[in-house]
Amino acid sequence: MNDILPASVPRTEKLPTSARWQWFEAAVRKVLARYGYQYLLTPIVEPTALFVRGLGEVTDIVEKEMYSFTDSMNGDKLTLRPEATAGIVRAMVEHNALYNGPLRVWTQGPMFRHERPQKGRYRQFNQLDVEALGFGGPDVDAEIILVARALWRELGLVEGQHVRLEINSLGQPAERREHREALIRYFEQHQDQLDEEARRRLHSNPLRILDSKNPAMQALIEAAPKLMDFLGDASRAHFDAVRAALEAVGLEYRVNPRLVRGMDYYNLTVFEWVTDQLGSQGTVCGGGRYDGLIEQLGGKSAPAVGFGLGIERLLLLADELDLPMPSAAADVYAIVPPGTPLPPVIVVLEALRTAGLNVVQHAGGAEGAGSMKSQFKKADASGARHALIFGEDELARGHVTVKALRDGSGAQAEHPLADVAQWAATLQSIA
Ligand code: ATP
Ligand code: MG
Numbered sequence: 001m002n003d004i005l006p007a008s009v010p011r012t013e014k015l016p017t018s019a020r021w022q023w024f025e026a027a028v029r030k031v032l033a034r035y036g037y038q039y040l041l042t043p044i045v046e047p048t049a050l051f052v053r054g055l056g057e058v059t060d061i062v063e064k065e066m067y068s069f070t071d072s073m074n075g076d077k078l079t080l081r082p083e084a085t086a087g088i089v090r091a092m093v094e095h096n097a098l099y100n101g102p103l104r105v106w107t108q109g110p111m112f113r114h115e116r117p118q119k120g121r122y123r124q125f126n127q128l129d130v131e132a133l134g135f136g137g138p139d140v141d142a143e144i145i146l147v148a149r150a151l152w153r154e155l156g157l158v159e160g161q162h163v164r165l166e167i168n169s170l171g172q173p174a175e176r177r178e179h180r181e182a183l184i185r186y187f188e189q190h191q192d193q194l195d196e197e198a199r200r201r202l203h204s205n206p207l208r209i210l211d212s213k214n215p216a217m218q219a220l221i222e223a224a225p226k227l228m229d230f231l232g233d234a235s236r237a238h239f240d241a242v243r244a245a246l247e248a249v250g251l252e253y254r255v256n257p258r259l260v261r262g263m264d265y266y267n268l269t270v271f272e273w274v275t276d277q278l279g280s281q282g283t284v285c286g287g288g289r290y291d292g293l294i295e296q297l298g299g300k301s302a303p304a305v306g307f308g309l310g311i312e313r314l315l316l317l318a319d320e321l322d323l324p325m326p327s328a329a330a331d332v333y334a335i336v337p338p339g340t341p342l343p344p345v346i347v348v349l350e351a352l353r354t355a356g357l358n359v360v361q362h363a364g365g366a367e368g369a370g371s372m373k374s375q376f377k378k379a380d381a382s383g384a385r386h387a388l389i390f391g392e393d394e395l396a397r398g399h400v401t402v403k404a405l406r407d408g409s410g411a412q413a414e415h416p417l418a419d420v421a422q423w424a425a426t427l428q429s430i431a
Contacts, residue, residue: 001124016315023325027154037104042087048077054086056264058205065113080112084129093299102134120281120313131306138238141269142245156323160252167271168259169239171231182225193220210260226257265290285309329383330358338369340390355424
């Protein structure tokens, strides 16, 4: 579990700064508004049964990754949410949210999984979660994939180069059952090559074997019967329609018949956005259709599709690629020599802020003041575009000095204290 710190704090681990975080959040808000998705928040703690029923008993998450506990006050069995979809569906059912028609929503926040921590894999991590509930057509599968693409573009990630799309179809439950029989037969013939976990899942959830990360089993998994070959006409048509929509907007993808995702609730379209630049933690975004989940969690049957995006992974990728982001530096750093009377300083700085400028004051009282020289150093290091200098002589004349710090000119000008609104605009960043 990590602290996300301001850029000025030295970091021991390779983690995104809080500035990266806000850069991402701003892009998310913009892009999701563009597609008509509404923000929603659900609790971080839910009944354990919600995840067991929702994600499936024989899944990595439910079998070994959940932070579950008993509420000592009343004996309730609770779990820190390992993913967002089940909680969102619970909320939709509880509030009969689809009564007036389908709904597009998104949320963002911490998820918890007891995994082995490594770069891009943490026990508390954050997800952006985007869901379109109540829509059955392939058009919305394509839309949800394009929301992610729009986000890449907003952030400066290049699709096909920095992130690539992989898609698959998991068909419908009846098709999956047939495939499941074929899978069991296949893996039974190769029992000796299965690891312990796969052997345990062979009869309970053989599809999960396809999701195994064990390198020793990859060849075996590669040659396993493909769900794609068991799809009926309707499933195939749905998949073809999604593909046609993606092709129409020039989005390149690879059909990966081994892509099955880690939860049991998926059907038809599943997809992942992957990168080669983060080692084995290469999936930044994954999702798909889950038409059975709403009914399974007690609601009126309704289709749905969505994705979860690992924010830390995405920001690691952004750092790796050094994607540009707007400067977080202030417009003005105020240099206040030791002994300067505070009232005129505060009045000017407040007026500048009211005019919309970002202003950092060198503060700390008599002990914190520091020499002019050290204050100038701080001003420079802050990245601010201008220094405001409250020198004794200028103050006596009713003025303050403004010095340009960033344009190389070092130009200085005096401005009247009485008339801040007049000259504040000249300090505004042009960015
Ligand atoms: P993986 O195969 O890497 O374990 P997953 O299939 O378990 O991922 P999902 O449940 O689909 O992941 O979650 C969506 C996204 O959340 C992932 O694609 C990834 O970017 C991110 N994510 C999942 N688990 C973690 C984790 N422990 N730490 C950081 N990010 C994570
Ligand atoms: Mg996982």
